[in-house]
Amino acid sequence: MNSKYKNIIKIVGILVLGFLIGWLIFGGDNAARLVDDEHAHSEAGDNQIWTCSMHPQIRQNEPGDCPICGMDLIPLETTGAGDDLGSYEMSENAMKLANVQTMVVGQGDASREIRLNGKVQVDERNSYSQSTHIPGRIEQLSINFTGESVNRGQTLATVYSPELVTAQEELLQAASIRESQPELFEAAKQKLRNWKIGEAQIEQILSGGNALERFSIRADVNGIVTEKMVDLGDYVERGMPIYEISDLSKVWVLFDLYEGQLAGVKEGNEIEFTINSFPGETFEGTISFVDPLLNSQTRVATARVEVNNEEGRLKPGMFASGIVTNTSFGRPDIQELVIPKSAVLWTGKRSIVYVKAKDVENGGANFQLREITLGPSLGNSFIVEKGLEPGEEIVSNGAFTVDAAVQLSGRPSMMNPSLEEENSPNTLTVTVQxxxxxxxxxxxxxxxxxxxxxxxxxxxxxxxxxxxxxxxxxxxxxxxxxxxxxxxxxxxxxxxxxxxxxxxxxxxxxxxxxxxxxxxxxxxxxxxxxxxxxxxxxxxxxxxxxxxxxxxxxxxxxxxxxxxxxxxxxxxxxxxxxxx
Missing domain, CATH: 1.20.120 (Four Helix Bundle (Hemerythrin (Met), subunit A))
Structure with missing residues (x-):
């Protein structure tokens, strides 16, 4: 029995000794690691920054409530942290979740199609105000509505003129003494000529021996009556317009140019346009004139296209839609740096992009904020004047998501471009006038x-x-x-x-x-x-x-x-x- 107990004691002793050796080998390191971890956690707690998930501009060095919305502050996001405050690192998984896409910046032709809207208008050079050369009362109107076609020499109206009757009587009296006073007779005839009374009518008056009471107003030009300015029985003065007559064999199509389009549309540009009244039919023309003045109320200028309208199909007031092609917004014969609009973040005064600085081991990327200067808009893209170089890689999709993550990390971002590390633990202060x-x-x-x-x-x-x-x-x-x-x-x-x-x-x-x-x-x-x-x-x-x-x-x-x-x-x- 004594031998049996001795064996049991030996076995127990060996087991105890084994546990002791194992603790010394493995337990000591774990204990040391626990101490290190506690120390590291203590240091992290001392330097922890707290922010608001809704208002990332709030940064404090202790937990509490957001002074704006009252929400509990959360520990500042440390993902992407590093020694370089000017950059932010995203993992491959984070980029996939945020649908962050990048592209290499390259040079290309700064051209695009510009869509314009406009109207058919009367050619101002072929628009004429028909005035009366005889003062008096309108006794008869031969043209009673707008849109009627008239020919040169056609009678438009008949006027009764007391003044003209008196002038004719003076002519008849002067005719009776023209042998003795030819100068008086010639003066009486000239007075009638000044009223555009022709020689044939003057001879008719002299041969008849009676004054004519009514005279005709005849059209000076061919065209379409676009406005009627008098009615039957109206009294008119000499030189007063009674009709507006326009020759519509040539018309203008005036397209509206907004301020952002002025740089891309110039005289000599070819334009294709359609008229709503003629679906499926395309017209072509050349921009012959760009208005040098901008309308202060509508903020648009006009581009003029002259169109032959011998058949009279185009009517003033018709709507037109045009496309100016091969419009260059850049410098002639120079390839411009072009980036998509989705890559740009605006803050009002500044335009920024995120540039991929380098790849990281986990398949992610390191991004840096970059302020750029934009040129003209090319529809869905911009010309970059300054801030980027060909071959650099930028965030083309998901830039706002990247910026939101950067804001929560307390680093320079769209809203805080010059954020300094020493100011990050403090609540935001703004100086105002x-x-x-x-x-x-x-x-x-x-x-x-x-x-x-x-x-x-x-x-x-x-x-x-x-x-x-x-x-x-x-x-x-x-x-x-x-x-x-x-x-x-x-x-x-x-x-x-x-x-x-x-x-x-x-x-x-x-x-x-x-x-x-x-x-x-x-x-x-x-x-x-x-x-x-x-x-x-x-x-x-x-x-x-x-x-x-x-x-x-x-x-x-x-x-x-x-x-x-x-x-x-x-x-x-x-x-x-x-x-x-």
């Missing part, structure tokens, strides 16, 4: 009036003040803000407007106070972001509000007057922050 500060201060003043109504437990006044706050928010003059400041204000405006609307539509003061929680968070963020505190302001905190989760509000006084409870717990709260 005095006029803009006054506009935004109107919002905070309206908020303070609403807060006072809640302090007084006055739900009716709170509803009125909340409605007034909505109007103030809508009427902020954004013309006083620059582009970047306006982008930030738009984020605040939306959140403030929703909160104010929720308060104004609240059924009782309890609902209004619940909505006031989010409004206060946003208004505090607004004051800090735009640095609106010319005078000292205070952020006060009530730990019992918001179902014991606590809530803040903004005040011009450090004295506690609680808007969440009013008179029931007026002094509940304390100053949590002073804004100087």
């Amino acid at each position: 005095e006029e803009a500060e006054k506009e935004l201060t109107k919002v905070t003043n309206a908020y303070l009036s609403l807060k006072e109504a809640l302090v007084k437990d006055d739900s009716q006044l709170a509803k009125v003040n909340a409605t007034a706050l909505e109007e103030v928010i809508k009427n902020v003059q954004t013309s006083t803000l620059d582009k970047d400041a306006k982008t930030v204000w738009d984020s605040y405006r939306k959140e403030l407007g929703i909160a104010a609307r929720n308060i104004s539509s609240g059924e009782d003061i309890s609902e209004m106070r619940n909505a006031f929680i989010g409004l206060s968070k946003t208004i505090i963020g607004l004051v800090k972001t735009f640095q609106l505190s010319n005078e000292t302001m205070y952020v006060l905190h009530c730990p019992m509000a918001n179902n014991d989760r606590g809530a803040d509000w903004l005040s011009q006084s450090s004295e506690v007057e609680n808007p969440y409870y009013g008179a029931s717990m007026l002094r509940c709260g304390e100053v949590s922050e002073t804004i100087n």
